[in-house]
Amino acid sequence: MGDRVVIVAGRHRPHELVFLGLSVLLGATYLLGAPPPASVVALMPHWVVDLWSAGLVFSGLVGLLAVLVFGRWLESSLLAEAGAMLVGAGALVLLATASISVGGRHTSIFGVGFIVAWALANLVRAAQIRRELVQHDGELK
Numbered sequence: 001m002g003d004r005v006v007i008v009a010g011r012h013r014p015h016e017l018v019f020l021g022l023s024v025l026l027g028a029t030y031l032l033g034a035p036p037p038a039s040v041v042a043l044m045p046h047w048v049v050d051l052w053s054a055g056l057v058f059s060g061l062v063g064l065l066a067v068l069v070f071g072r073w074l075e076s077s078l079l080a081e082a083g084a085m086l087v088g089a090g091a092l093v094l095l096a097t098a099s100i101s102v103g104g105r106h107t108s109i110f111g112v113g114f115i116v117a118w119a120l121a122n123l124v125r126a127a128q129i130r131r132e133l134v135q136h137d138g139e140l141k
Contacts, residue, residue, distance in 0.1 A: 016125065019118060020063040023088055027056025039102035040095060052091055059088035078129045085126040092119035 030036045030053035040049055063084030066077045096115045100107050 015121075017064070017067065019121075020060045020067070020084070020088075023056045023060030023091075024064070025060075027053045027058075027060065031057065037095065037099065039098040042102045043098045052094055055087055055091040059084045059091065063088065075133065078133060082126040082129040085122040085129075089119040089122040089126070092116075092122070 031050065035041070036049050036053065040052060044052070062080055066080035066084060092115050096112050096119065099112050099115070
């Protein structure tokens, strides 16, 4: 009964990888001409919609590369991952705000809730990374 259990979580979190990949896929699809969400189109000029789509692609690609490829340079990898999480959160907040603004009372609670939860998860991950880097300053290089 006195045994302690130690759980070690790996860096490859499946949910994060799926959402980073989804971010790349959706952003690229919109950049290639698929119609973006009506709420985004209704509130923003075309160049902002393109910038939003590019933000999705950028955050997804940088995040995937940071998690999967750059593990060798841990500090740089974590900083890139945190940056990707922040850019992704910004794009998601923009989408949630547009959805609420255009949809009003008819906004999908599930859809907006999912988007907000995804953005919050990105912010929490960025905060975790910051905390890890501060706690281990100098040890991660």
